[in-house]
Amino acid sequence: MIAGLAHNGLIEEAIVVFSQMLQQNVMPNAVTLASILPACSLMGNIDLALVDMYSKSGAHRLAENMFSSIPKKNSATYTTIIWGYGQHGMGEKALSLFHSMQASNIKPDAITYVAVLSACGYAGLVDEGLHIFNSMEIEFNIRPSVEHYCCVADMLGKDGRVEEAYEFVEQLGEKGNSLEIWGSLLATCRLHQKSDLGEVVAKRLLQMDTGNNTTGYHVLLSNIYAEVGNWENVDRVRKAMNGMRKDFGCRWIEVAGCVNYFTSKDQEHPQSDKLYELLGGQRKERKRY
Incomplete structure (x- = not known):
């Protein structure tokens, strides 16, 4: 696919597919690199592609060396390596680079904030993450989106501050009406065995989802009850699932x-x-x- 896109001059699309490939932890082989590197060179993005590849595959020293060698850095180059640090639990390094970015007078964009908030969530740097979230609109006039709200809710939940995460999402009002946000909150309730709050969150999700995609939420709520030994509610939720179909898991x-x-x-x-x-x-x- 990458070779075909590049051959037909669809360079940006080829780079997007290459980035998605790395995000799925699929390592490129010689053929892939032979297709993508010439395409990157046409856009002047060959350095960025290598930073992306090295950082997401965990080769941080190579990523840092390549990053340092880039003469004119921008928000994309900084964001790329911040993503890599975050995905490997290196929150302190991600934060340090984020602050270094601002010290270099390079303005972070909305994607940069998703990257650094995600890094804080992985590393448990909740207070730092909340401070950064609150600075988005004030310092750079970047209005938070669903992705940013989801990062904050997930960050609080992973740290065990489940009620605080729920209050954060609740006070968003209409801005928080997202299956991704409430779904993340329900998963957090299961992680910390908050069955009562889990039921409240699940009901909200079922109200929001008017389609036929509610099976997963029922299964998750059933598991929450099972893990705390509330078998009466397990039975009640499973009876409500009669007639529903759960897609099979798959592997390749x-x-x-x-x-x-x-x-x-x-x-x-x-x-x-x-x-x-x-x-x-x-x-x-x-x-x-």
Whole structure:
């Protein structure tokens, strides 16, 4: 896909696909790099692509060296390496670079704020993250979006401040009417076994989702009750799910250049009989020990 886009002159689209590839932790091979690097050079973005690749794959020293070698840095180059630090739990480094960016008179944009807030959430730097969030509109006139609100709710929730996260989302009013925000809050309720608050959040989600995508919320709420031993409510939620359909989970793996796709109870794979036979043998071996 990358080679095709680049060949047809769709350079920006090729770079977007390449970035998505890295975000999914799919490492590029020689063919991919041979396609993307010439495309980047046409836009003057070859350095940015390498910083992105190194930082997201955890090669931070290489990313830092490449970043340092860029003569004219901008918000995109800073944001790229801040994302990399954040995804690997290096919140302090992400914060340091964010402040360094401002000291260099480079204005952060909305995506930069998503990156640094996410980094604070991963690293548990909640107070620092809240301060940065509150400075967005005041210092740079950047109006928060759903992504920023979701980062704050997630940051508070991960730190165990679940009620505070709920109050934050509640006071957003219409601005907080997002499945992503409330869904993140419900997951936080499960993480910290807040069953009562989880039910309140789940009801809000069910009111917001007028389509047929409520199954996941019911399952999550059922799991919240099960983990605190509230079997009466588990039974009530599961009865409410009668007639609903939950999509099967899926996995895929590449072997010798061929992508093999699997779902739960899969019978479609051409070698499914051999796969189940192999799994059965592994179960017997485990029982022996």
